[in-house]
Amino acid sequence: MERMIKIFLSMGLVVVGLTAPAYTGDLADRVASGKTIRLGFASEPPQAYPGEGNKPLGYVNAIAEGVLRSMGYTNIEPVVTDWGGLIPGLQAGRLDLITGGMYINKKRCDNITFSEPVSKETDVFMVKTGNPEQITTYKDLVTKSATMVTGAGYAGIEIAKKLGVPASQIMEVPGGTEILAAVIAGRAAAGVTSYTVVQDIAKKSGGKVEATNPALMPEESSAWIGIGFRNSDKDFVAKFNTELKRYLGTPEMMKAAAEDGYDEKALPGDTTTEWVCAHR
Structure with a gap:
């Protein structure tokens, strides 16, 4: 057992405490002021996990970063925490978006705003x-x-x-x-x-x-996986979704996500977040 845990620790699967300061403004205002976009995730391979220097790895992180880059945002700060700290950290303003294997469901939809699905x-x-x-x-x-x-x-x-x-x-x-x-x-x-x-x-x-x-x-x-945002950032999410629709399934995106096992079978299809929030 100890050997198994050591294997995971040696691969960088270490949870780091969430210590980012809180921010109460809209994400668009934060970006406009030159601050980083704080991307929060837990160590949940292959969807999200930290690499060297907490580099965001995993296919959901790859999709999120790809969309943000397409929107012109490259100043991204990774914040690694445990799973239970993701939504509270987002709501408290310590994170700007959260990734990983975050299933869209009604309970979560009542508390945060999801992007359109990125995976099934x-x-x-x-x-x-x-x-x-x-x-x-x-x-x-x-x-x-x-x-x-x-x-x-x-x-x-x-x-x-x-x-x-x-x-x-x-x-x-x-x-x-x-x-x-x-x-x-x-x-x-x-x-x-x-x-x-x-x-x-x-x-x-x-x-x-x-x-x-x-x-x-x-x-x-x-289930369908989405990227989570604060409810106050719905305008930003709308722009994110526009770019996500263009980016999802492109050769560029599939190549970036393939390293962690994402393939055509993982694409979410035509299912919308609105439908998932109502039926899950």
């Missing part, structure tokens, strides 16, 4: 290789009285409860590294997070874990 995802189970406890659906968790583990604030918590998994069988941890640790140690029969995250972790786990079949997951597990 599906949650799956992370299980020990060979799936010894045969967990492939939420129903399996219920019938086997098995514990699942997922990230604090992840969408899978509400889906699990909706499908009958008792709260006593749901373990919440900070993020992917801790989900992996709980599954390997046997503290949980299965971890719940997005398919691309599980695939990425599985590749780095030395064959210890694998992803279950996403086709067996409920329709509610299909």
Whole structure:
């Protein structure tokens, strides 16, 4: 177990405290005054994670930075925090936009403004290789009285409860590294997070874990990822969305995101944020 954690730490997957000062003005005013655009993200590979000097890596960061550059903004300051600090940091004015595997859903839409979707995802189970406890659906968790583990604030918590998994069988941890640790140690029969995250972790786990079949997951597990902004920055978001529509799916964008596993199947299609906010 310690070896697995050391592997992740050696890859730069270290959470840094959010210490950026608060700012109460609109993002457009901040940019016009020459200040940086503070891009907040947690270490959630392959969607977002820090490189050397906290360089924003991951396919959602690549898309966000590509759109901002197309808008003429290059003065971007990365701020790494834990998952639970992203939305509070945005609302408190310590961040200007947040990325990573942030699923668009009604609860979040009530608190922040999302860009149009940048990717479509599906949650799956992370299980020990060979799936010894045969967990492939939420129903399996219920019938086997098995514990699942997922990230604090992840969408899978509400889906699990909706499908009958008792709260006593749901373990919440900070993020992917801790989900992996709980599954390997046997503290949980299965971890719940997005398919691309599980695939990425599985590749780095030395064959210890694998992803279950996403086709067996409920329709509610299909999700769309967006980039989050403060509600006061809707004008900026509208301009961001205009450029996002032009940029999404271009050869330039696909090349930038391909390094972290993004391909044509990950494109969000015609689904709008308005629809997702109403139906998720």
